[in-house]
Amino acid sequence: MTANKEASSSPNVAVSANAPDSETLARMALSGDDEAFFRLVTDDRERLLRIAYAYMKNEHDALEAIQEATCRAYAKLRKLKEPSLFLTWYTRILINCCIDEQKRKRRMLPMLRLPEGAAIDRLPDERLRLDAAIAKLAPHYRHIIILKYYEDMTLTEIARLLEKPDGTVKTWLNKALKKLRADLGEGGGGFHDRWGEDGTLRI
Incomplete structure (x- = not known):
């Protein structure tokens, strides 16, 4: 009785188990689901921030690059041919944003991640x-x-x-x-x- 009650009071377990993978989310995004698109970016945010930071030297510029990449990716979403490659496609856009920003600011030297x-x-x-x-x-x-x-x-x-x-x-x-x-x-x-x-x- 107690076990059943505990299971019923933990709906997050079932939700987590049935959470859509990145390919499913990408297909949903391509079908017009904006929430799925932004969830894809949010779920991978830590890795994306590390990449952007390696190029941009500081967290502020790294976050700016991610914001710009998100805008570009959203605008070009219909050009994505393979939903399973969304994260690879987005990462490529992010790197290009970092390069563009470096050129704009004439700051071509990438700073490697600093210890906290x-x-x-x-x-x-x-x-x-x-x-x-x-x-x-x-x-x-x-x-x-x-x-x-x-x-x-x-x-x-x-x-x-x-x-x-x-x-x-x-x-x-x-x-x-x-x-x-x-x-x-x-x-x-x-x-x-x-x-x-x-x-x-x-x-």
């Missing part, structure tokens, strides 16, 4: 050098490093996001790492322990 509560003048020299080295990379190399090492995306996921062949993305990653190694050095300077035996970078 950290002040920039207290950051280790090693971290500042790493930020500067990544900032000097060509945009497409910078995208790869941010998405690979800060968002932990696979090369296949990055390729789909950037609409490039897997082989191209792998080549870009290797070239980006090679440039970073040349800039930072493989030994000394505090960077010797950041390079794996396979040549990858440990952020």
Whole structure:
């Protein structure tokens, strides 16, 4: 009796179990359901904010980029061909918004995420050098490093996001790492322990 009463008093369990997935929400949004569209963005907000922050340096500009991306995505929603790829499609729009805003403000240097509560003048020299080295990379190399090492995306996921062949993305990653190694050095300077035996970078 008690168990039944507790089950009936917890409707959220049933609601959560039946919550629509992102593809279902995208199909609903394409059918004119605005609530479904904004729920898609809200549910993925934390990841989107991390990506925007990596490009925009600060939370205010990152939130502005997300707002602009949301407006653009809403306006272009009918162009989405595959509902299952909504989040990939939206992320691509967000990155483009970040790039546009950087160009507008002439602030082309992406700041990597700071530890919570950290002040920039207290950051280790090693971290500042790493930020500067990544900032000097060509945009497409910078995208790869941010998405690979800060968002932990696979090369296949990055390729789909950037609409490039897997082989191209792998080549870009290797070239980006090679440039970073040349800039930072493989030994000394505090960077010797950041390079794996396979040549990858440990952020």
